[in-house]
Amino acid sequence: MRAYVILPDHCHLLLRPLGPSNISAIMHAFKRNVTVHVKQRIKASGPLRLWQPRFWDHVIRDDADLANHYDYIHFNPVKHGLVSVPEEYPWSSYPHYLARGYYEACWGHTTPENIANMNFE
Numbered sequence: 001m002r003a004y005v006i007l008p009d010h011c012h013l014l015l016r017p018l019g020p021s022n023i024s025a026i027m028h029a030f031k032r033n034v035t036v037h038v039k040q041r042i043k044a045s046g047p048l049r050l051w052q053p054r055f056w057d058h059v060i061r062d063d064a065d066l067a068n069h070y071d072y073i074h075f076n077p078v079k080h081g082l083v084s085v086p087e088e089y090p091w092s093s094y095p096h097y098l099a100r101g102y103y104e105a106c107w108g109h110t111t112p113e114n115i116a117n118m119n120f121e
Contacts, residue, residue: 003073006091007080012073027055070097075108085109 003014017026031051039048060066074097077089086094086108097103 001093003070003093003097005073005076005089005093007076007082012076014069014073023057070102074103078108078110 001013002016003012005012013030015023015026017023035048035050038044038050058069060069074086074092074094077083077092078086083089086092087098094103094108098105098107
């Protein structure tokens, strides 16, 4: 997994399948494993519906598209009003990329200058 954010009602994953992997099989395994973990955590014994039946995928076309998807994923908790800056959100890969220097310290802070420079197209 290259990047992720887990929000209360959805998640975003940036994956790079290796070998003959199939994205549908990867998502099936991901959803199953998370459901098993959540059921154990909340001590549920019956059926538990966590997921919508489908998922949306996108093939990354170039380096700019890849950078836009990293940014979109990492800015999502701010976009949805869950935090005011990306580093405050604990269920994201953003802190790892910030620590590695991929992002500047103030990236994603909702100032007019920063928002004007974000491109999520």
